[in-house]
Amino acid sequence: MHDLHSERMSGSETRAAGGLALVFAFRMLGMFMILPVMATYGMDLAGATPALIGLAIGAYGLTQALLQIPFGVLSDRIGRRPVIYVGLLIFAAGAVLAANADSIWGVIAGRVLQGAGAISAAVMALLSDLTREQHRTKAMAMIGMSIGLSFAVAMVAGPLLTRAFGLSGLFWTTAGMALLGLLIVAGFVPRAAGHLQHRESGVAKQALLPTLRHPDLLRLNLGIFVLHAILMASFIALPLALVGQAGLPKEEHWWVYLTALLVGFFGMVPFIIYAEKRRQMKRVLLGAVAVLLGCELFFWQFGSSLQTLLLGTVVFFTAFNLLEASLPSLISKVAPAGGKGTAMGVYSTSQFLGAALGGILGGWLFQHYGLSGVFLGCAALALLWLAFAVTMREPPYVTSLRLPLSAAALADAGLAERLQAVPGVADAMVVADEAVIYIKVDTQQLDRTSLERLIEPAPATC
Template sequence: MQDPYNGRMSAGEMRAAGGLSLVFAFRMLGMFMVLPVLATYGMGLEGATPALIGLAIGAYGLTQAALQIPFGMLSDRIGRLPVIYAGLLVFAAGAALAACADSIWGVIAGRVLQGVGAISAAVMALLSDLTREQHRTKAMALIGMSIGLSFAAAMVMGPLLTRHFGLAGLFWVTAMMALLGILIMLTMPKAPVRLSHRESGVARQALAATLRNGDLLRLDFGILVLHAVLMASFVALPLALVDLGGLPREEHWWVYLVALLAGFVGMIPFIVYGEKKRRMKHVLAGAVAVLLACELFFWLGGVGLHGLVLGMVVFFAAFNLLEASLPSLISKVAPAGGKGTAMGVYSTSQFLGAALGGILGGWLYQLGGLPVVFAGCALLCLAWLVVAVGMREPPYVTGVRLSLSPTAVRNTRLATQLLAVPGVSDAVVIADEAAVYLKIDALTLDREAVDRLIS
């Protein structure tokens, strides 16, 4: 049995992981760059209102949420590459439509079309096809890192590009990034076969159980609220920097740069503490409480530029901590063989939250201005805090998929025998894949006993 924990990635695996991470990064960069500028520049579009600006910010999430899982399943049928190429072309077409628009409705239509290019599930499935089991977690972590870096870069690049090229120019840059993603895809190594892998794709058989799992639903609610608060806040924060901080919109980039860098550094000790001391529930609940405090701080108003910058530093520290820890918690809580399905529902909740947050933020601003937006975000955070406090401390386990010998596949008691091995907390045998999915505590696992049973 190949060791699922050690060894180096091959050159082909590194190329696949790096290339797909760039595809993800370029696509998400295009999604995120409009966040810090649409509220301040979008009001110059014909027919623009605060409510419609909010709709434009969150519109992509509606189609993304609806198509995320279906397109992942479609890639199992017709292949990964056709879905990915089509998705990137549609995304580029949506950006071009928004770039050519002179009304807010044209921008909304472009954002909706961008969301139709829902390729995340297909990209993750292709990554599973191109990497060995023992390196898949590292490859997926690389993609997660690329998404986080793209968000940070977008907060700075969006205001700078819009300052020099306008809102239309920003969307044209977004379209070019999608086309660049297609060029990167052309360099990908060929996958010999599409693999059936329940840890990276949605399995219909696991969907009902996932939707009934209370701990997973708490985390799904959390990511929905987190991105709803993010999108609603970005309807208000750029305007607050202008109205309360007196900072011209062309200078907003440095605020986001300072806030994101300081926030990133600030979250690291809490992540380390939570994982090392196995107290991630307390860290999660604390971060939600900090997010709530930030929204109440913004709601007070009259804080001036320095107060806004300080509040945004703390806001992004809490946001980055939650954004990084929630997927890890999904991996811990999901049953053996159910991570891919759990992540599919989680991603759908994330995009749905982005859509609801943009729409809600724009409507609340139109209803009562900045204080009402921040008050609405505070109420969402309060609801999440109530849910988070009630969750259980997650199990500190890792999911692995191991291939089975023909003899082991025929062993009808294999799952029961594996559960008796120290360090194994869950086991699911999938005979059709000749594989077993385990949830293990790497610190206490008896690897030799597992090896004997599966081979």
């Protein structure tokens, strides 16, 4: 059996991972750059009210949530690239529509259309087609990092670009980045020899119902739903608090977000290391949700000066970054063998629905109850999450493997059951039409020799 970490990524794998990470980053930049500026600059648009500003911020989440899984399934049928090209063109068209809008409704329509370019699942599937098994986790991590980085850049670039070119300039930049992403896929990302059927990176219909019934996956889906609802709602209140309560001109907000994101990023690292190394993920998750709840109450009670708002925002982003990084890792651990792709599809849909609800709810609360209403509403959401998260079990600390099987091994009806008896194997599932077995193992307890003896008939190809 081959060593899963022996060789380096090939040149074409590096190009695929790097190119697709850039496509993700450009698209996410376009989604996120509006967050820090819409509440302050959007009020100049005809017909703007706080509730409609909230709808403009969250609207993309509705179409993104609806189309995310169907676009992934479509990419299995007609190919990854056509779906990605069409998705990026739809996204660019939405940005152009918003750039030319002179009313809040035009911007909302543009954001709805942007969200309809739901290519995340197709990009992940193309990445699976272009990378070998032993490097896929690394490639997925590159995309994860690009999303985190694009969020950080967006918080700073959004206010700076809007200050220089206005809201329409921001949307034109977004359209340009989508087209640049299209050129990267067309010219830089290598061609795939064919589709890889892969249950870890795509949605499998058979796994959908068990995923929706899985109690701990449901808790994690509620978590990402609430996290993004709080983020969107907070970004209606925070920019307005910085202007109204702290007297900081909207052109200067970028340095507050830059400070908060930098400190927040380095602040979360020790907690992530502690959670993984000491196997204390539940404790760290609960702590971060409690801190998020505390931040919203702190904003409500003390958010009247620049110093307190800056302090609260720094702590808020430390907790937010920690949760944003931990939740996908928890999904990977908790999802059954061969079910990670489906679990991540449902998780992403929950995330976008949360973003939609947060924008709409935050705008409505501000219109009717002011800043206090938004902060207390976010605190209530965090409290709801905490109540559900307390009851989750400590996750299994396992790694997913996907190993090829020979015809003889495939014909062995009891293979999965015997594998589950091997010390350190938490779950196993044979998928005949892929000629592979998906296994979840605890690397600290795994009896590697017994595992290899059982799967020895497999050809050592990846």
